Amino acid sequence: MIVISASAPGKIVLMGEHAVVFGKPAIALAVNLRLRCRIDHSSENLVNGQPLATAGNPYLSYIVNNLSKNTDIPSNQQLSFDVLSDIPAGSGLGSSAALSVATIGALAALENKPLNEEAISKKAFEVEYDVQGRASPMDSSVSTHGGGIFLDSKKGPDFLWQSTRNDKTWYIHDLKVPQMGMVIGYTGIRKPTGPMISRVASYCKRTKFACEIIDEIGDITLEGAEAINHNDIEKLGRLMTKNHKLLAILGVSSPELQNLVDAALPHSYGAKLTGGGGGGSMIALTDKPEKVYKAIKLRGGTPYIVHTGVDGLKISERD
Ligand SMILES: Nc1ncnc2c1ncn2[C@@H]1O[C@H](COP(=O)(O)OP(=O)(O)O)[C@@H](O)[C@H]1O
Ligand SMILES: C[C@@](O)(CCOP(=O)(O)O)CC(=O)O
Known part of the structure; x- marks a missing residue:
């Protein structure tokens, strides 16, 4: 039996949260608080041993309900998710993005697909946007890429990829940040x-x-x-x-x-x-x-x- 486990980091925002949702620049850094998601085939959809329900688990439910859009895994395939996290949820530290990134990454690995940062980050952004009703690609990008990222309204040095939603485009760049306390x-x-x-x-x-x-x-x-x-x-x-x-x-x-x-x-x-x-x-x-x-x-x-x-x-x- 194939068992896959993936982990993704939480983040801090040095500058620019909220304004980034309007397409303005932002700087985010991944931190050493991580969320781990283990995926296994199962006879029903489970999260930490309990039945998966949209009310309690909107992000995982969204991913499971859109399985055929994001993966070649048949939509009738049931999965069990074990989630373990150091990131306090709803605390501004990007737990939902880490959950989406780790889960989508684990699903890609379950399918034996090569890890493609841009594709995984964009799928996780879609989850964040649709579940929250609005979002920027900041959290999903930094959780996928790690290190530091700089989002800008134009392309510059160390460009990684761009994300567009409605009338806004964010250009995502790798940002090297000196060690800081x-x-x-x-x-x-x-x-x-x-x-x-x-x-x-x-x-x-x-x-x-x-x-x-x-x-x-x-x-x-x-x-x-x-x-x-x-x-x-x-x-x-x-x-x-x-x-x-x-x-x-x-x-x-x-x-x-x-x-x-x-x-x-x-x-x-x-x-x-x-x-x-x-x-x-x-x-x-x-x-x-x-x-x-x-x-x-x-x-x-x-x-x-x-x-x-x-x-x-x-x-x-x-x-
Ligand atoms: N360990 C976890 N297991 C399941 N869902 C989680 C976990 N951590 C976070 N979440 C989901 O992410 C939501 C919090 O995301 P959000 O409101 O964007 O805040 P933040 O990303 O700042 O932590 C939680 O309500 C829950 O749905
Ligand atoms: C407010 C915002 O700029 C950051 C939200 O961060 P968090 O989900 O509270 O960790 C929203 C976003 O960029 O998607």
């Missing part, structure tokens, strides 16, 4: 991404002001990419904190996130919420990770000192 602070508050994206979209529909904030996030993200190219960590930190303020104006911060950002800032180059916001997690760029760790813990958050520069999708087992 990075601490995640999880508020413990689960916030699904879809409603946060909708909230920003309706704010932008109502007011020109919100669209200008989105533009401003895009502009400072380009400055952030320049700062990375020049290894200017202090400038990057300042821009990250500015990015946080702009996200707060858009209404996607929360008192709990602000509490952890405030705790981290005295020991950091910069700090900001990461991902969808409204709860979930923040990140701090620092050369004193232990101090930030303690400060976040003292304020009731769950800190993780994380490594970047990690692998993307990996097929980790084949029997």
Whole structure:
């Protein structure tokens, strides 16, 4: 019997979340929190031994319901999925993209297909977009590729692939990022991404002001990419904190996130919420990770000192 297991990383967003959904630039890094998905043939569709249901498992259900679109596996083939994750779900750390990437990667391996990063990442983006109602290809791309990525509205050096949905095209680039001390602070508050994206979209529909904030996030993200190219960590930190303020104006911060950002800032180059916001997690760029760790813990958050520069999708087992 063939048993396949694949793993994919979660991510942090250095700059540009939410604005990237509108086609603006963003910078995301894979981190050493991973989700593993093991797939096996089965007599019924199961997740961790329980029947697969759309309500509890929208991403896996979507993949199974669209099996014939994405694979040559017959649509009546039943599968069992075992999912094990280090990434807290609904926490802004890209758990849903890691789940989609690892599952689609494992299905490709089950079919003995060569791993094609671009194809897997695009299929995972489709899952994210359709289940959430709106998304950018940021999470699916960085989880597939690993390391760092820079999304832009035009093609530049180190271009990997482009993704188009409706009237928007994102050009995805490999981004080499120097080793940086990075601490995640999880508020413990689960916030699904879809409603946060909708909230920003309706704010932008109502007011020109919100669209200008989105533009401003895009502009400072380009400055952030320049700062990375020049290894200017202090400038990057300042821009990250500015990015946080702009996200707060858009209404996607929360008192709990602000509490952890405030705790981290005295020991950091910069700090900001990461991902969808409204709860979930923040990140701090620092050369004193232990101090930030303690400060976040003292304020009731769950800190993780994380490594970047990690692998993307990996097929980790084949029997
Ligand atoms: N280990 C897991 N097992 C099954 N589903 C998961 C797992 N981790 C995440 N998910 C799915 O992803 C959703 C969270 O995704 P999302 O709202 O985009 O937040 P984020 O990607 O920031 O964690 C969960 O509600 C669940 O449907
Ligand atoms: C808000 C957004 O920019 C990032 C969402 O990240 P997460 O799903 O909350 O980890 C949405 C997206 O880019 O698809």
